[in-house]
Amino acid sequence: MTKEARMDWLVRRVAQEFKNGDVVNLGIGIPTKVAGVLPEGIKIILQSENGYLGGGPAPEKGKEDPNTVNAGGQYATILPGGCSFDSATSFAIIRGGHVDVTVLGALQVDEEGNLANWMIPGKLVPGMGGAMDLVVGARRVIVAMEHIAKDGSFKILKQCTLPLTAAKQVNLIVTDMGVIEVTPQGLVLKELAPGITFEEVQACTEASLI
């Protein structure tokens, strides 16, 4: 499989995790693409932490509304049935357990379900935005990312070395190599991407897979 095909598999595989009617918050990057590949019969309600529910696709060129942007600062749309609200209400929705699933990228994730995705000391300090609240508050946390970093280093570790976004909150890791569930016994490799073997995934993972 080509790299593109594997990334496409990843995005479609994440989409299969949703139930009809789930309230979902998607992080920037790979997670955002999931909204475009939902299985037949599955509708989700997209939550955007800057203050709306019912997020739709990007607007057509020329129809952008400067007052409707997503949490990444890009022009967005709100579907019929959607609503807007202030940031305090938005984080009441997030921390209060009213978001069913959040899908985020990660720099590192470990076998205890710890997540690091907000800073690299001395290099990258953009801030945590709403990520810390989302990971703590959402009922289910799915990490969607490439299995190894661009420099070839491992991202799925025995223990995260970067500053954490949250401790022990990740439920599922979906990568371009497979689907890994975080359990009290450790990381369970539930499913392999087409053409990938267990041994290949383990060779790209510092933590031991079950």
Added chain:
Amino acid sequence: MAQLVKTEEAISKIQDGMTIMVGGFIGCGIPEQLLEAICHKQVKELTIIANDTGILGDAMSQLIVKRCARKVMASHIGTNKETGRQMTAGELEVQLVPQGTLIEQIRAAGSGLGGFLTPTGIGTVVEEGKQKLVINSTEYLLELPIRADIALLNAYKADKAGNLVYRRSARNFNPIIAMAADVIIAQVDHIVEEGEIDPDEVMTPGIFVDYLVQKQPREVSNLD
């Protein structure tokens, strides 16, 4: 009772060294006319409390570029590289706060609360130096209220009593900071007579608002 004033008069309330809150979220719903006037007046040593420091080039980012700030409290500074540069160079103090915690700290101040308990930040650097409490076997951080001297808002519509209506995602921090500062200044697109906004549609009660500033067409408001 809200007073309708010109930008310059509203901005005259802001002095060097003050703490200001600014509404907006990565360029959406920022009071750009008020921010441009602060830059033009060359106010210094501000402590700025906002979700972010804008997108490099926009009016919010210019507060940092033009060195109006001594300290920033924000959840995200990644869209304005100058903030990170000044922070790394030791020229600007930056305190990064989880977005949900920051907005609730502001809401707590405006609501007369002594603080609140949140699970956000447990097990991370955010918990350093903070009191932890266990309630019903869940661990929480005690977070304290945050107030400001002045809050600068962006609203879509106001009546002359100061009642405000926001549009779509431009609402964000605006109605919350409206409760948490000594002086509240709102930049407004459309100002209408009392009675023209239905009471049920008001998002910020007018009693919070001190000054209304009519947003001018961009070519007029460009103070540079």
